[in-house]
Amino acid sequence: MKSLSLVSLFAISTLAVGCVSQKKYNELQSRHNQLQTQHNALTSQNQQCQSDLSSSKTRISSLEDQLTSERANLSSLQAALDKCLTASTQGGVNIAKLVDEINASNKYIQHLVNLKNKSDSLNMVLTNNLTRSLDRDELQDVDVKVLKGVVYISLSDNMLYKTGSYEISEIAGNTLGKIAKVIKDYRDYDVLVEGNTDNVPINRPNIRNNWDLSALRASSVVQALQNSYGVDPKRLTAGGxxxxxxxxxxxxxxxxxxxxxxxIIVTPKLDQFMDLIEKAPDSKE
Incomplete structure (x- = not known):
């Protein structure tokens, strides 16, 4: 009778262990599904931000080409006018038309130049404000520069995260707060946060590769800017x-x-910028 009771107790213990293992498996499976969903969402966001950034570069390049074309057109019109003046005095009407076209072309070129100068000035002020707000130690881990009309704020992972992690460290909070304050002052600018890694394979639970790590890091910064420092999430994009x-x-x-x-890439809102470009100055002005 005593032997039978021990067998029963062992059987009950085995069943209990089996139940706990199944529950743990279900929890892990649920966590895996959550991470897979997050990964799919981050991958989609990354593709969208890459498309937006490519479009931005294309539009900026198009503006520069347009400036070059307008200058060439002005030169051609001026040459035609000079030829007309030298050849005959009977082309008064044509000369007047050429003069009007030249004046209109000059106004549009100046309009484009003014827009570019305004954008460059705003970027320079933003860059100066960021640089002045950071102390000497922070500037060792933060690089701020302007490339092709876009402000790039590059932060080292040593300052932002623990090795192989995507959680933001406590020491990074003060620096992110200063950057967020300047970003909030420039409400007409969009903000793309882009994660980058080296080529050393990652070996962490629930992080499959460097794509995952870079996207998760960008997402962590975006959420910190939104949740801790009040940056409008409609202005933010995360990509790895x-x-x-x-x-x-x-x-x-x-x-x-x-x-x-x-x-952290700070760019003018392109829709508003392109609207300004397309609004040529009034020829009567």
Whole structure:
């Protein structure tokens, strides 16, 4: 009778262990599904932000081409006018038309130049405000520069995260707060947060590769800007570029350190900017 009771007790214990294992499996399966859903969403956001950034670069390039074309057109009109004046005095009507076209072309070129100068000035002020707000130690981990009309704020991962993690460290909070304050002052600018890694494979639970890590890091910064510092989430986009956008070689530790970075890219809202470009000045002015 005593032997039978021990067998029964062992059977009950085995069943209990089995139940706990199934529950743990279900929890892990649920966590896996959640992470898969987050990954799919971040991948979609990354594709969208890459498309937006590519469109931005194309539009800026188009504006520069347009300026070049208008200057060439002005030169051609001036040459035609000079030829007309030299050849005959009977082309008064044509000369007047050429003069009007030249004046209109001059006004439009000046309009485009003024828009570009305004954008460059705003970017320079934004850059100066950011640089002045950061102390010397912070500037060792933060690089601010303007490239092709866009402000790039590059933050090292040593300052933002623990190695191999996407959680923002406590020491990064003060720096992000200063950056967020300047961003909030420029409400007509959109903000793309872009994560980058080196090419060393990641080996962490629930992070499959460097694509995952870079996207999760960008998402962490976006959520901090929104939740901790009040930046309008409609202005924010998060994207990860993994190891595929290096700024240095990955064959040295110094190069890998430079490649492990998160960039906050501040750009004018392109819809509003293109509307201004398309509004040529009134020829009567």
């Amino acid at each position: 570029r993994g190891e595929y956008n290096p700024v240095a070689g990955n064959d040295t530790e110094a190069g890998r350190t430079r490649n492990r970075r998160t960039q």
